[in-house]
Amino acid sequence: xxxxxxxxxxxxxxxxxxxxxxxxxxxxxxxxxxxxxxxxxxxxxxxxxxxxxxxxxxxxxxxxxxxxxxxxxxxxxxxxxxxxxxxxxxxxxxxxxxxxxxxxxxxxxxxxxxxxxxxxxxxxxxxxxxxxxxxxxxxxxxxxxxxxxxxxxxxxxxxxxxxxxxxxxxxxxxxxxxxxxxxxxxxxxxxxxxxxxxxxxxxxxxxxxxxxxxxxxxxxxxxxxxxxxxxxxxxxxxxxxxxxxxxxxxxxxxxxxxxxxxxxxxxxxxxxxxxxxxxxxxxxxxxxxxxxxxxxxxxxxxxxxxxxxxxxxxxxxxxxxxxxxxxxxxxxxxxxxxxxxxxxxxxxxxxxxxxxxxxxxxxxxxxxxxxxxxxxxxxxxxxxxxxxxxxxxxxxxxxxxxxxxxxxxxxxxxxxxxxxxxxxxxxxxxxxxxxxxxxxxxxxxxxxxxxxx
Amino acid sequence: xxxxxxxxxxxxxxxxxxxxxxxxxxxxxxxxxxxxxxxxxxxxxxxxxxxxxxxxxxxxxxxxxxxxxxxxxxxxxxxxxxxxxxxxxxxxxxxxxxxxxxxxxxxxxxxxxxxxxxxxxxxxxxxxxxxxxxxxxxxxxxxxxxxxxxxxxxxxxxxxxxxxxxxxxxxxxxxxxxxxxxxxxxxxxxxxxxxxxxxxxxxxxxxxxxxxxxxxxxxxxxxxxxxxxxxxxxxxxxxxxxxxxxxxxxxxxxxxxxxxxxxxxxxxxxxxxxxxxxxxxxxxxxxxxxxxxxxxxxxxxxxxxxxxxxxxxxxxxxxxxxxxxxxxxxxxxxxxxxxxxxxxxxxxxxxxxxxxxxxxxxxxxxxxxxxxxxxxxxxxxxxxxxxxxxxxxxxxxxxxxxxxxxxxxxxxxxxxxxxxxxxxxxxxxxxxxx
Numbered sequence: 001x002x003x004x005x006x007x008x009x010x011x012x013x014x015x016x017x018x019x020x021x022x023x024x025x026x027x028x029x030x031x032x033x034x035x036x037x038x039x040x041x042x043x044x045x046x047x048x049x050x051x052x053x054x055x056x057x058x059x060x061x062x063x064x065x066x067x068x069x070x071x072x073x074x075x076x077x078x079x080x081x082x083x084x085x086x087x088x089x090x091x092x093x094x095x096x097x098x099x100x101x102x103x104x105x106x107x108x109x110x111x112x113x114x115x116x117x118x119x120x121x122x123x124x125x126x127x128x129x130x131x132x133x134x135x136x137x138x139x140x141x142x143x144x145x146x147x148x149x150x151x152x153x154x155x156x157x158x159x160x161x162x163x164x165x166x167x168x169x170x171x172x173x174x175x176x177x178x179x180x181x182x183x184x185x186x187x188x189x190x191x192x193x194x195x196x197x198x199x200x201x202x203x204x205x206x207x208x209x210x211x212x213x214x215x216x217x218x219x220x221x222x223x224x225x226x227x228x229x230x231x232x233x234x235x236x237x238x239x240x241x242x243x244x245x246x247x248x249x250x251x252x253x254x255x256x257x258x259x260x261x262x263x264x265x266x267x268x269x270x271x272x273x274x275x276x277x278x279x280x281x282x283x284x285x286x287x288x289x290x291x292x293x294x295x296x297x298x299x300x301x302x303x304x305x306x307x308x309x310x311x312x313x314x315x316x317x318x319x320x321x322x323x324x325x326x327x328x329x330x331x332x333x334x335x336x337x338x339x340x341x342x343x344x345x346x347x348x349x350x351x352x353x354x355x356x357x358x359x360x361x362x363x364x365x366x367x368x369x370x371x372x373x374x375x376x377x378x379x380x381x382x383x384x385x386x387x388x389x390x391x392x393x394x395x396x397x398x399x400x401x402x403x404x405x406x407x408x409x410x411x412x413x414x415x416x417x418x419x420x421x422x423x424x425x426x427x428x429x430x431x432x433x434x435x436x437x438x439x440x441x442x443x444x445x446x447x448x449x450x451x452x453x
Numbered sequence: 454x455x456x457x458x459x460x461x462x463x464x465x466x467x468x469x470x471x472x473x474x475x476x477x478x479x480x481x482x483x484x485x486x487x488x489x490x491x492x493x494x495x496x497x498x499x500x501x502x503x504x505x506x507x508x509x510x511x512x513x514x515x516x517x518x519x520x521x522x523x524x525x526x527x528x529x530x531x532x533x534x535x536x537x538x539x540x541x542x543x544x545x546x547x548x549x550x551x552x553x554x555x556x557x558x559x560x561x562x563x564x565x566x567x568x569x570x571x572x573x574x575x576x577x578x579x580x581x582x583x584x585x586x587x588x589x590x591x592x593x594x595x596x597x598x599x600x601x602x603x604x605x606x607x608x609x610x611x612x613x614x615x616x617x618x619x620x621x622x623x624x625x626x627x628x629x630x631x632x633x634x635x636x637x638x639x640x641x642x643x644x645x646x647x648x649x650x651x652x653x654x655x656x657x658x659x660x661x662x663x664x665x666x667x668x669x670x671x672x673x674x675x676x677x678x679x680x681x682x683x684x685x686x687x688x689x690x691x692x693x694x695x696x697x698x699x700x701x702x703x704x705x706x707x708x709x710x711x712x713x714x715x716x717x718x719x720x721x722x723x724x725x726x727x728x729x730x731x732x733x734x735x736x737x738x739x740x741x742x743x744x745x746x747x748x749x750x751x752x753x754x755x756x757x758x759x760x761x762x763x764x765x766x767x768x769x770x771x772x773x774x775x776x777x778x779x780x781x782x783x784x785x786x787x788x789x790x791x792x793x794x795x796x797x798x799x800x801x802x803x804x805x806x807x808x809x810x811x812x813x814x815x816x817x818x819x820x821x822x823x824x825x826x827x828x829x830x831x832x833x834x835x836x837x838x839x840x841x842x843x844x845x846x847x848x849x850x851x852x853x854x855x856x857x858x859x860x861x862x863x864x865x866x867x868x869x870x871x872x873x874x875x876x877x878x879x880x881x882x883x884x885x886x887x
């Protein structure tokens with residue numbers, strides 16, 4: 001097989017940089033992410049929320065070669081560039097598990113509407129990364145909100161919407177430049193109103209929730225068969241079936257290589273979806289939106305399934321009627337994996353404040369949620385749902401130096417991200433325009449820095 | 454007794470006593486009056502007959518009053534949501550619960566959403582427990598329906614309501630006429646914003662003509678008009694300068710057109726949205742046209758908003774433009790007013806200016822500042838006792854007062870919350886009713 005020249009060139013480039021390429025050079029669309037140049041840096045004298053549940057006061061973070069080298073009080077600077085962050089707060093870079101940046105970019109004109117392949121209720125064969133427009137100005141405004149990693153998902157009209165992709169929030173000419181190295185793909189599934197409304201209105205299945213469920217099960221039956229035949233062929237028992245992109249994605253879930261991210265609002269439907277997962281032997285990594293997750297907090301904990309939710313969206317459709325601000329507080333109290341997500345180009349800029357709203361609502365009923373616990377909703381727990389918690393999501397030695405510095409508690413409405421580091425490289429500095437990425441699209445407008453100057 | 458029964462009992466009690474009949478003294482709080490008295494520490498507010506009768510320090514408290522100790526708390530005026538569909542919408546995607554959009558040409562400027570207002574909407578209780586006491590309820594343009602009926606450039610009349618329990622909910626009916634310019638105006642006008650302004654021009658010209666030739670029109674001895682007679686009647690108050698036209702408009706050049714249009718017809722205008730208003734701040738200030746701003750928009754969602762920026766409010770206020778927040782915090786999300794104001798402080802506004810933008814400024818824009826918007830003697834007793842800084846999202850209202858009455862702090866959401874906060878599992882949730 002002849003490799004495309006460009007790929008060979010990039011493989012050469014990758015060997016020259018710090019970050020590791022995706023595992024194999026035959027995989028198409030592999031990550032070409034290369035960390036920006038960094039210097040050994042000591043962030044000195046901040047309040048640190050590590051993402052592990054700890055809070056350190058007047059402590060330091062040392063970053064070297066893109067990794068976290070040390071976290072603690074009175075670290076030895078050595079030859080490091082010292083950044084005085086006295087009075088500031090340091091957290092892991094914020095992670096959003098549910099974004100449509102790049103596939104529903106700004107401006108949201110029809111020509112840019114690339115987030116939902118509506119042509120069939122099962123489009124497990126599509127990959128969100130093939131719709132990502134790296135020039136979406138929303139990536140930059142999200143960066144100014146401290147976001148270092150994000151998962152781009154297909155839309156929710158379909159029962160199976162396709163594969164999601166996890167990105168480092170760095171400028172790139174193609175999505176491959178942004179792909180988080182070795183992150184597993186996600187599979188977007190959707191419950192409830194969207195699939196039944198969209199296809200039902202066309203006189204096609206599904207037009208009911210029971211139609212939705214029949215659709216999932218039929219697909220998993222086909223995928224199980226495909227997987228079995230593929231496995232058999234590997235063992236020399238029969239011929240491999242013709243490669244099928246749709247079944248390949250679903251078989252990837254059954255093999256545990258692809259993580260299920262299931263848009264689902266109602267508690268009763270989430271319970272049904274967990275039964276389907278049991279029937280076919282896969283795991284629901286996270287329910288997204290989960291407006292009623294608080295009603296089944298214990299069930300979610302028992303299934304080790306995360307709930308990725310908004311702070312306070314409710315009432316925009318019937319299945320969101322029971323949304324309450326205490327959703328995350330009740331989940332967190334039950335020790336269910338709780339994540340604040342955005343699904344929105346505004347919300348992604350302030351996942352810290354979405355969390356603050358929950359802290360306030362919890363306080364109203366006497367539940368105290370300290371900052372070191374709430375930060376996990378937008379760092380470690382999110383990394384876990386994306387299958388990258390070994391690499392990022394906390395400020396622990398050896399992890400990627402993905403770090404956000406705030407000028408106060410991240411849960412204060414008055415605080416903003418001041419500096420953002422990705423793999424140890426300063427990629428955003430609120431007060432230094434030379435360290436503010438500008439997309440091609442926003443050149444010449446007054447919104448170059450997300451209006452954040 | 455269940456919360457809902459308690460709530461009903463409270464309502465009955467209040468009606469029996471006459472709303473806000475008893476004199477109340479709120480003591481010990483830090484009071485941000487948003488009035489000439491500024492911020493007062495360890496202050497007292499006296500409420501009588503639903504009105505504020507005194508506010509200050511060292512005020513003598515009459516005997517036999519209902520005392521509310523608010524020591525260590527913060528008191529602000531009730532929040533004012535200037536745009537949206539509180540009481541006109543329950544579930545966004547359930548068409549039958551939404552009453553703010555009129556399609557077809559039967560009614561335009563005269564379409565009056567007040568007739569559809571439901572004070573028992575669940576959104577009202579949800580909003581007021583987060584401090585909102587007054588709201589502008591406004592009609593809006595919608596996408597064409599299945600029969601191809603489209604909305605008009607003129608969406609209709611907006612009103613001001615209070616969110617309290619007293620039965621006369623309207624503070625001011627027909628307070629504004631909503632008009633659409635920019636992309637929305639273009640969409641409903643047949644494809645161009647130039648067409649939208651022409652339709653507005655025709656309607657106002659017709660309204661003027663009608664006023665001069667009413668007798669001939671009624672005889673049937675006159676030319677046809679671009680909108681119905683009912684609409685021409687509604688536009689008289691606009692031409693007279695009594696009712697402003699509220700323009701949904703974002704692009705700077707469009708705002709300039711609106712300002713010229715308002716000057717040409719000698720009418721009052723309000724800019725709603727205003728993503729690029731900062732670019733024409735001086736023009737807005739000179740014209741005395743206020744802006745109900747989308748305070749958090751910083752992305753080019755469309756080409757009308759390509760220069761949106763987060764420090765818009767600061768630029769506008771600095772130039773002397775009256776700014777209220779609310780274009781981004783409407784209806785279900787009206788309670789995001791405090792977040793919007795807080796963010797604006799992070800981007801340059803002073804704290805006092807930000808609070809004014811969600812209290813007094815919208816009251817002034819709607820011309821109801823004589824009765825609400827600040828804590829001053831003679832005004833309606835609408836205020837909120839907060840645990841802490843009201844712009845911080847970790848703070849919350851302990852008690853909301855509307856027209857002197859401590860309103861129920863329960864909502865459908867607090868009932869759900871309380872049911873699922875419980876950890877007893879011996880029976881299904883359906884039995885956890887108190």
